[in-house]
Amino acid sequence: MKNILSKDKMKVTAFSFFLKGVILLLLFLFPFTLHAQTYQQLSERAIEYIEKDSLHQAKDLLVQALKLDPKNEKNAMLFSNLGLVQRRLGEFDKALESYTFALNFAPLSVPILLDRAAIYLEMGKTDRAYTDYCQVLDEDKKNKEALLMRAYIYVLRRDYPAARLDYNRLMELDPLSYSGRLGLATLEQKEGKFKEALDILNKMIVEAPNDATLYIARADVEHEMGHDDLALVDLDEAIRLDASSADAYLLRGSIYLVQKKKSLAKSNFEKAISFGVPRSDLHEQLQQCR
Structure with a gap:
């Protein structure tokens, strides 16, 4: 009888140690599971707030998510979204910083380069915008936005031959591009080719009176x-x-x-x-x- 009780006691003790081990393992793993879920949840909630135009709330959530996991590869998207929010709030310097951090995670991301270039232009930093647009075109030679905006920068610099090359390339890709044709008309005007400028604008007015x-x-x-x-x-x-x-x-x-x-x-x-x-x-x- 004593032997039976002793064996049962040993079983209970063994089970107790096993149970404690399971509990410790769960306690060890749970924070990481909660951590991952919280990061994801914060990111998703931030997007919801952006869609609702609740920008300050979105910004707070994005900052919280980034602090939770500063080295997460997905931070390129979070920093990009933060840059978008800051840009819409008029915080251009902070937006530039966020886009630059995003590019540290994804150096060749065309969408992020385009977003940063757009802010550079808004701030009058055309040389830096030009560099970003050139990098975009190195990655994607058919990127219409980069061709359009680089042509615009060339016009500002009075480098009309270079502007024409980009506009012509854009017209090959998209002959009906509204911005491209309007930009080309402006280029014709800048070069004193008024008849050519009017020809473009007259056709566009017929299409959009x-x-x-x-x-x-x-x-x-x-x-x-x-x-x-x-x-x-x-x-x-x-x-x-x-x-x-x-x-x-x-x-x-x-x-x-x-x-x-x-x-x-x-x-x-x-x-x-x-x-x-x-x-x-x-x-x-x-x-x-x-």
């Missing part, structure tokens, strides 16, 4: 050609289509100022200011309206 931007672009070409009456007709149409277009009022004010119609010029400049043009940018023009 309710696009105020196209009428403003054509008016600008007509103004440079000295056809101010035609330009004013186009600007009237642009304002009819979009009464809040600061560019239309700005150009119309400039034409009226050339025509010595100071009162009309001033009223158009004031309209442009009311729609977002800084008054300081028009200080000289307003002085001339006196």
